[in-house]
Amino acid sequence: MKAPVAWLREFADLPDTARVEEIAERVAGVGFEVAGIDGDVIDFEITANRPDCLSIRGLAREAATVFGVQGSVGPGVQGSGSPGVHQGVQGPEIQVTLESPLCGRYALVLADVTVGPSPSWLVDRLTAAGVRPINNVVDVTNYVMLECGQPLHAFDLARLAGPEIRVRLARTGEPLTTLDGQSRMLDQSMLVIADRDRAVGVAGVMGGATSEVSSATTRVALESAWFQPVTVRATAKRLGLKTEASSRFERGADVGAVPASLARALDLLEAIGGGRRVGNLIDVYPAPAAPRVVTLTRTKLDRLLGDHVPDADVTRIAVALGFATTPTGSDWQMEVPSWRVDVSCEADLIEEIGRHWGVNRVPATFPALRTAPGRSHAGVLRTRRIRRLICGAGLQEAVTFTFIERAAAEWFVVDPATLVSIANPLSEKFAILRPSLLPGLLDALIYNRRRDIDDVRLFEAGAVFEATGEHQRAAWVLCGSRQTHWSQPAVEVDLFDALGVAGVLADAYHVTWRTEPDLQSPWYVPGRAAALMADDGTGPRHVGSAGQLRPEIAAARGLTAGVVVAGEIDVHALHDNTADGRRITALPRHPAVIRDLSVLIATGLPAAAVRGTIRANAPATLVAIREFDRYQGRGIPDGQVSLSLRLTFRDRDRTLTDAEVQHAVERIVDALIKTHHVTLRNH
Amino acid sequence: MSVEDLQQQFVAAMNAASTSADLKALRDDFLGRKQGRVTALVKSIASAPPDERRALGAGANALKQLIENALTVREAEALAAAPPKDALDVTLPARQPWMGRRHPLTQVQERVEDIFMAMGYQVIEGPEIEDDWHNFEALNMPAEHPARDMQDTLYLSSPVPVPDGGRAATLLRTHTSGMQIRYMEHHEPPVRIIAPGRVYRRDSFDATHTPMFTQIEGLVVDEGISLGDLKGTLNTFAEAFFEARVATRFRPSFFPYTEPSAELDVECQGCSGRGCPLCKQTGWIEVLGCGMVHPAVFEAVGYDANRYTGFAFGVGIERLALRLYGVDDIRMFYENDLRFLQQVAL
The missing domain is CATH 3.50.40.10 (Phenylalanyl-trna Synthetase, Chain B, domain 3)
Incomplete structure (x- = not known):
C-alpha cells in the first residue's frame, strides 16, 4: 500500500518535524513492514489480517497511535457501525x-x-x-x-x-x-x-x-x-x-x-x-451486524505478554485504535470498531496492546522446565546416525529434490501406476514425488561427472512416496575408482562396493542381512544385483537392494561412459537395538586354529551354498568362515572357479588339538565333495 | 690436552670428512664411549687439581655439545646428498581414506536442533505429505482463508494413505506445523518440541526461492508461558547460533496460528548493524517468524486455552545457511556439486 505522507497527515496530526523516514520506521515498528520509500511516498506491506490498513485512513490511525497524536476526522465522514445516512430500498430512479x-x-x-x-x-x-x-x-x-x-x-x-x-x-x-x-x-x-x-x-x-x-x-x-x-x-x-x-x-x-x-x-x-x-x-442492510464486545482481562494481558502495561497505556492505545473502551474493575470491555475484522478474541486485543506498547520493551525471560525433557523421536536419531555412518564410509551427503520428472521416476518402479503425482506442479520437471532416492542421486552424480569429477560417491537419507504411502530410505550411488592413488592402478567400483555401504550400516546396528540375487529391481543390470534379506525369526524380509545400474538409465539422463553402482535400503530395517549393541562378550582365552581350504567349484554355485554346507557339517568349534580368494582363468578348468576359504576353529574352554581339527576339516571336505562335487586343490 | 686444542683438532677433522662413513668415524673418534677423545678429557677431570676441575668440566661439556650439534648437521647434510636406496618420497600424496561430509543444510539443521536439545527440547518427525486439517484447518486457516495465499500449496493428484490410519494426505506440507498439531493431539502439556523437515511451496526456482526448503519449527506449551519467554528463548538461540552476542529486534507481524505474532531480526553480521548490501542497508537481517499460540489452535487439539499458553517459531534453514556460509545463491545447496559440498568443514 503506497501511502503519500501528505495524505496521511490529512488524517493524523503527525508532528511537522517528523521526517518521512522516521514515520516509516515507527509505523514499521508496529507491524507494517516498509517495502520502500520514494520521496514523500512510503510503500507499506500490509499483512493479510489488516484490510483496514489497505487505506490511508487505516495507516493514519496506526501512525497517530504510534506518535500519540490526534487522529483527525478529516474530510468526509468517518465510517462506523451505524446504518447509512439515507435509508430506504427504493430511490426515485432505481x-x-x-x-x-x-x-x-x-x-x-x-x-x-x-x-x-x-x-x-x-x-x-x-x-x-x-x-x-x-x-x-x-x-x-x-x-x-x-x-x-x-x-x-x-x-x-x-x-x-x-x-x-x-x-x-x-x-x-x-x-x-x-x-x-x-x-x-x-x-x-x-x-x-x-x-x-x-x-x-x-x-x-x-x-x-x-x-x-x-x-x-x-x-x-x-x-x-x-x-x-x-x-x-x-x-x-x-x-x-x-x-x-x-x-x-x-x-x-x-x-x-x-x-x-x-x-x-x-x-x-x-x-x-x-x-x-x-x-x-x-x-x-438487511441484517445489521451487532456490535462486537470483547473483554480484556488484566491477568491474561500480563500473563501472555510477560510484562505489565499500565492501565493508562492500555486505554490510550485501545481508544486511539478506535476501540470504545469501558473499564470494569481491573478489566476492560472493548467494542471492536467495524473496520477491525481481524479482532474477535482476547488474544487479538492483547496483540493490539502489545504492538503499540512495544514487543521490544517486554523483558526477556526463560521458560521454566517443569518436567524432564522427552527423548527425541527414534527416526530423528536414526537419520542422524545413518548420515554419520555413511559419511564415515567415504560418501558425501547430497540433498536432492523430492519431486522429479516422470521420465526419471519411471525407471525406478516396477509399476508406473504406483507413482504419486502432483496435481499442480510448477513444471513437468517437478511433477512426480520420487519413488526412490536413486533418480535424484543419479542426476547429481551425472552433474558432477559432466564437470570432470570422475570419482563420485553420494548418498541421501529421506522420504520416498508410492500410492500406498510415504517411506524413509537411505540410498547411495558410486562411480569411478575404488581408490585413487599413484601407487595402484585404478580399479572401477562394482557391486561389492555398493554392498559394502549396506554392510557398514548393518554392522553398526548389529543386524545381519543375507544377500541373494535380486530379480525384482529392473533398474539394475540382470545378474549384477543383490537383494538384502533380513531374518529376525519371522521369515526372510526384503530390506533393500544393491546393484549396478543399467547403463541405458544413465545414458537417458546424459551419462554415456562408466559403471554406476547403487544401493537403497528401508531405514526401518535398522532397529536401534541398543541393548544388543552394548553387551560385550568375554574375549576367548584359548588360541584359535586356522585352516585354509581351496576348492574348485562349479561357476554357478553361490558362495553361500558352500558356506552352508561347511556350517552344516562342522562342529560347534568352527567360529568363522571367510572367503579370501576367488579365481577363474588360467589353470582352472572351464566352468569352474577356485574358491579359497579360511576356517577358524576355537573352543571356549580348552585348546583344540591338531587331530580333532584335522578330523573336522576332513568331514567338511567329504561333505563338500558329496554335495557339490568340488575338487580339493590344496590341503 | 686443553679443550681449545681438542676443538681445533675436531674442526680440522670435520672439514676433511665428506661421506657418512667419515662422519661416523669422526663421531667414534671424538664421542666414542670407550676411546673417544672428549670422553677421555671428561674422565681426566677427576685427576685434575681441585681448583681447575670446575672450569675444565664446563669447557669439556660445552665442547661435547658443540661437536654433537656440528655432527648432527653434517650427518643430515650427508644423508640428503646420498639418501638410502629404499628411501620413500615423502612429498608424494598420502593414501588418504575417502571422507564424506554431511550436507551444509544438514549441518545447519543439526546445529539448530542441538541448540534446542540443550534447552530441553525433543526433536520430532512427521510425514511430508499432509492432510488439510493438519496443514491448515487446525492452524486457524479454514478453507478460503486469505492467509492460505501466503503458502501457495502443491496438491497431490490423488489422496495417499498415512501410516497411523488417519486422514489421507492430499498435499505437500507447506510448513512443519502439522507435526506439532499431531504431537499435541497425542500429548498433554507441558510441550517443548522442535519439528524439522522439508516443506514445499508452489514457488519459482531462482537465486532466492526454491519450491522445496527446510524448516525448523519450535513449540512450547505450559501454564504461564509468555511473550517474554519467547524473547528470552530466541535471544539465547541467536547467540548460540551466531556464536556472538547479537542484538535482536522483534517486529509485530501476522501468522494465522499465533497471536500476537512477530518477526525476529538480528543485527547484520556483515556490517555490525551499520548497513550494507547484505542487509539492504537496514542493519538487520530477518531470521524467523514467531508468536504466542492462537487460542483457536489449542481448541483444535483439545487443550484448555484458559489454562495453557504457548509460543511457536519457525526458522528457514536455507536462510541461515546462506548467512553462515556466505553464499548468495540458494540453488547451490541443491546442485550437489562436490566442489561446493566438500568446501564445508565437518
Whole structure:
C-alpha cells in the first residue's frame, strides 16, 4: 500500500518535524513492514489480517497511535457501525434487490456527471499511490477506495437495462465481458451485480465493460457494498482475476463504511466539479451486524505478554485504535470498531496492546522446565546416525529434490501406476514425488561427472512416496575408482562396493542381512544385483537392494561412459537395538586354529551354498568362515572357479588339538565333495 | 690436552670428512664411549687439581655439545646428498581414506536442533505429505482463508494413505506445523518440541526461492508461558547460533496460528548493524517468524486455552545457511556439486 505522507497527515496530526523516514520506521515498528520509500511516498506491506490498513485512513490511525497524536476526522465522514445516512430500498430512479445473503450490505446513489479529466492534485495523488488515472468519475471512486479502504464502482446508468440493480448468483454459462476486455464465462458459485436482464459486474471483483463510464456518460449509479470475503476470494480465484477491489473484499471490508464512503465520493465529485447527487442514497442492510464486545482481562494481558502495561497505556492505545473502551474493575470491555475484522478474541486485543506498547520493551525471560525433557523421536536419531555412518564410509551427503520428472521416476518402479503425482506442479520437471532416492542421486552424480569429477560417491537419507504411502530410505550411488592413488592402478567400483555401504550400516546396528540375487529391481543390470534379506525369526524380509545400474538409465539422463553402482535400503530395517549393541562378550582365552581350504567349484554355485554346507557339517568349534580368494582363468578348468576359504576353529574352554581339527576339516571336505562335487586343490 | 686444542683438532677433522662413513668415524673418534677423545678429557677431570676441575668440566661439556650439534648437521647434510636406496618420497600424496561430509543444510539443521536439545527440547518427525486439517484447518486457516495465499500449496493428484490410519494426505506440507498439531493431539502439556523437515511451496526456482526448503519449527506449551519467554528463548538461540552476542529486534507481524505474532531480526553480521548490501542497508537481517499460540489452535487439539499458553517459531534453514556460509545463491545447496559440498568443514 503506497501511502503519500501528505495524505496521511490529512488524517493524523503527525508532528511537522517528523521526517518521512522516521514515520516509516515507527509505523514499521508496529507491524507494517516498509517495502520502500520514494520521496514523500512510503510503500507499506500490509499483512493479510489488516484490510483496514489497505487505506490511508487505516495507516493514519496506526501512525497517530504510534506518535500519540490526534487522529483527525478529516474530510468526509468517518465510517462506523451505524446504518447509512439515507435509508430506504427504493430511490426515485432505481430499484435495488438483494437476492443472495452473500451480499451483506448494498448502497447506491445516482449522480449527474460531466466526465472529463481529474484536477492535477487528484491525478498526482493517484499516481503516487500507484493507481492509473482514467477520468474524474472513476478517479473519485479509486481515490475513496485508497482513502477509506472501501472499493466503489460506477455504472453508466444509460447502459443498464431498466432502472434496476439485482445482486444475485450468476447463471451457469452466463457471459460477461469485464472491464479488462476479457469475455468470461460465469457459474452459479459467483455473485454478480445485474440489471434487469444480465450481469453487469462480478461482485467485489470487477465491473462489466458494457456499463463502463465513458466520455458520453451523463448519469452514473455509484455502488458501495459489502460482500462475503469467502465468495469474493473463491470467485477471483476461479476467474484468475485479482484486483484492488477483490483483495480488499476477500480480506474483509468495513461494513460500517459502506454508505459513508459513498457520501465521501459524492462530496469529492462535487468539489472537483465532476457531478452531483440525484435523489436519495439507497442503503440496503438487511441484517445489521451487532456490535462486537470483547473483554480484556488484566491477568491474561500480563500473563501472555510477560510484562505489565499500565492501565493508562492500555486505554490510550485501545481508544486511539478506535476501540470504545469501558473499564470494569481491573478489566476492560472493548467494542471492536467495524473496520477491525481481524479482532474477535482476547488474544487479538492483547496483540493490539502489545504492538503499540512495544514487543521490544517486554523483558526477556526463560521458560521454566517443569518436567524432564522427552527423548527425541527414534527416526530423528536414526537419520542422524545413518548420515554419520555413511559419511564415515567415504560418501558425501547430497540433498536432492523430492519431486522429479516422470521420465526419471519411471525407471525406478516396477509399476508406473504406483507413482504419486502432483496435481499442480510448477513444471513437468517437478511433477512426480520420487519413488526412490536413486533418480535424484543419479542426476547429481551425472552433474558432477559432466564437470570432470570422475570419482563420485553420494548418498541421501529421506522420504520416498508410492500410492500406498510415504517411506524413509537411505540410498547411495558410486562411480569411478575404488581408490585413487599413484601407487595402484585404478580399479572401477562394482557391486561389492555398493554392498559394502549396506554392510557398514548393518554392522553398526548389529543386524545381519543375507544377500541373494535380486530379480525384482529392473533398474539394475540382470545378474549384477543383490537383494538384502533380513531374518529376525519371522521369515526372510526384503530390506533393500544393491546393484549396478543399467547403463541405458544413465545414458537417458546424459551419462554415456562408466559403471554406476547403487544401493537403497528401508531405514526401518535398522532397529536401534541398543541393548544388543552394548553387551560385550568375554574375549576367548584359548588360541584359535586356522585352516585354509581351496576348492574348485562349479561357476554357478553361490558362495553361500558352500558356506552352508561347511556350517552344516562342522562342529560347534568352527567360529568363522571367510572367503579370501576367488579365481577363474588360467589353470582352472572351464566352468569352474577356485574358491579359497579360511576356517577358524576355537573352543571356549580348552585348546583344540591338531587331530580333532584335522578330523573336522576332513568331514567338511567329504561333505563338500558329496554335495557339490568340488575338487580339493590344496590341503 | 686443553679443550681449545681438542676443538681445533675436531674442526680440522670435520672439514676433511665428506661421506657418512667419515662422519661416523669422526663421531667414534671424538664421542666414542670407550676411546673417544672428549670422553677421555671428561674422565681426566677427576685427576685434575681441585681448583681447575670446575672450569675444565664446563669447557669439556660445552665442547661435547658443540661437536654433537656440528655432527648432527653434517650427518643430515650427508644423508640428503646420498639418501638410502629404499628411501620413500615423502612429498608424494598420502593414501588418504575417502571422507564424506554431511550436507551444509544438514549441518545447519543439526546445529539448530542441538541448540534446542540443550534447552530441553525433543526433536520430532512427521510425514511430508499432509492432510488439510493438519496443514491448515487446525492452524486457524479454514478453507478460503486469505492467509492460505501466503503458502501457495502443491496438491497431490490423488489422496495417499498415512501410516497411523488417519486422514489421507492430499498435499505437500507447506510448513512443519502439522507435526506439532499431531504431537499435541497425542500429548498433554507441558510441550517443548522442535519439528524439522522439508516443506514445499508452489514457488519459482531462482537465486532466492526454491519450491522445496527446510524448516525448523519450535513449540512450547505450559501454564504461564509468555511473550517474554519467547524473547528470552530466541535471544539465547541467536547467540548460540551466531556464536556472538547479537542484538535482536522483534517486529509485530501476522501468522494465522499465533497471536500476537512477530518477526525476529538480528543485527547484520556483515556490517555490525551499520548497513550494507547484505542487509539492504537496514542493519538487520530477518531470521524467523514467531508468536504466542492462537487460542483457536489449542481448541483444535483439545487443550484448555484458559489454562495453557504457548509460543511457536519457525526458522528457514536455507536462510541461515546462506548467512553462515556466505553464499548468495540458494540453488547451490541443491546442485550437489562436490566442489561446493566438500568446501564445508565437518
